Amino acid sequence: MKGVAIFLYLSLAGVAGFALFHITYKVEQLEHQLTTLNKEILEEQNAVHVLKAEWSFLGRPERIEELRRQFLPELQPLRTTQIGGLEDLPHRATPLAPNQATSDRTSGALTLTPDLPIRPISTREAE
């Protein structure tokens, strides 16, 4: 009876000791992981910071303008005559017939849209 109790106590102490060491090592390991992650986060933040600066550098209006000149020569600054409101759009001349609308949409739309008489900005742009 006494031996059983001693055995029980000793094994409990053993288990407790093992658990203690296990947890201690686990915590140490996690702490190490946390520090690494924190370091990585800071590194990433730093990288994001650098990239933001680079993005700003690459987005210089001067550079965009130069790129536009090289690759999109058709893209020109917006002219006053190109800006209009919804009310400047003409109404459809005749409503589309239902069958025509499905079969011949493209040509129908083209024929039905006359020249856009963009608002009476009567004058041409200067220059």
Added chain:
Amino acid sequence: MNFWTSLSGRLRRGRRTIRPRRYSAAAAVIPCTPLQGAQGRRDNRLHAALETGRTRLLIGGSIMMLGFAVVGMRLIDIALLQEAREPRVARAPSASEMRTGRADIVDRNGEIVATSLQTASLFANPRKILDADDAARLLVGALPDLREAEIAAKLKSGRGFVWLKRNLSPRQQWDVIQLGIPGVEFQTAESRVYPHGTLAAHILGFVGVDGDGLAGIEKSFDTALRSNADPVRLTIDIRLQHLLRSELTRVMTSSRAIGATGIILDAQKGEVLAMTSLPDYDPNLQNRASDNQRFNRATLGVYELGSTFKIFATAMALDYGVVSMTDGYDATKPLRVARFTIRDFHAKKRWLSVPEIFMYSSNIGSAKMARDVGGEAQQEFLARLGMLSPAAIELPEVGAPMKPKPWRPINTMTIGFGHGLAVSPLQLITGVAAVVNGGVFHRPTLIRRDDSTLKKKAGERVKSAETSLELRRLMRLVVEKGTGRKAGAIGYLVGGKTGTAEKSGRRGYNRRALISSFVGAFPMNNPRYVVLALVDEPQGNKSTHGYATGGWIAAPVVRRIVQRAAPFLGVAPMDESDPAIKRLLDIDIKQEGPRLASY
């Protein structure tokens, strides 16, 4: 003490049975006792001594016990009770926000215009270098801008530390690491980077080697930038800034001018949307900039701005009720005052109505108008528009206006057409904004604030709304029919005033050195933005028929700026011949008025 005596007494009584056994030996040690009485006395004394000793022992023991009890209790407290109070969540070093030594500066849309980056600087310990010549050759291979002989000499110097190159790019740093030269090391330090380079140089300013702000916003917000992690948000829009700068660069080149400056200002809030001064510099390489490049012509430079000042003379005369729109003045002959002669550049040699004086930019008319208002009223009016005190902007580089002292009647007259009072272009545009926006003066600002705080900082009424409307009509007239026709960006109802002033040198005014400017606002039915372009000493060319006046040089710049900027600013083009607009802005120019109005 009472407590202790009673306690010891009680204990003594309780232990009486043990006592003889314990002290019997002591009694036996004393063998011969000659007298019974004497032995009894001695026994008594011994007893008393033992009593004292026991009491002392008891007190000492109690103190010890108490001490142990405290230690034990504390032990229980720590081992059992304290555990319950242990934090449930473990506190570990967490990643704090990355902080740079200096906060960013961003534009109104959050675009970074100034930031701090970690950069590596290369240094060497020559004592550790094995082969200086070889190392120098390799280093120059990786960093071509270094000179081999110089590097070799540094590496042979035998000192313990030599700088080789500061602020390497990450790419260069990598190249040097790849070389693997022993004794060559890096030191990382923070350096200030301006990704947009020259774009807003005069606004941003720059920092010194130690990272302290030496000019511009970097200087005026130095403490805020150092202590706060939040970026400083400017009112500048870099797109507009670029547009303004490119247009001014263009006119500066074509007119072979020595300088130019321009400002785009929000007329309703006083926010500076773009401000540039040419020639400018790259704040990344600020130590290579000349003084001329560093000079901010928009805020620090003060100029006699000429005819643009007629806006104020006319506004003042109308606001004080000295003249009305139908009045006029005789401008037949040059005006002689004291030893000065005031002439008209576009002389009409006849009676001119107030709108005509403004439209043809008549110096004679404006001088007479200012004379009729009087010096004191003029000073008071100009002070309200901020013309007599340095512009209150968040920059350290602010020029104080140069005003006449004393303010003689002749000064009153010349200031009427913009001579004799030198102000900064920023002062002019803020004043014009107050004239056109309905008569409310807003402090110019470069720092974007929330709308809530802005409402509290409402502007200050400086003149009546009616005068403002009349001035808008006049300024529209100048662009429609007068000297500023070249500023007419169709669809945007531009109105404004040209200015051509001769620069004053040592020997009076110089006819060849001009300050040509145009200040305009749009759309004139409800002005939202004011634009100023000023060109310093332009030369006429073929396309301007040899003219270097504000109307030929600066007005076209403003037209192009308005055309390009309006889509960014969300100003929709409108039909300028719309009857409602015509009714609002059209004006009756009296060709021939009653001569009675003048003298």
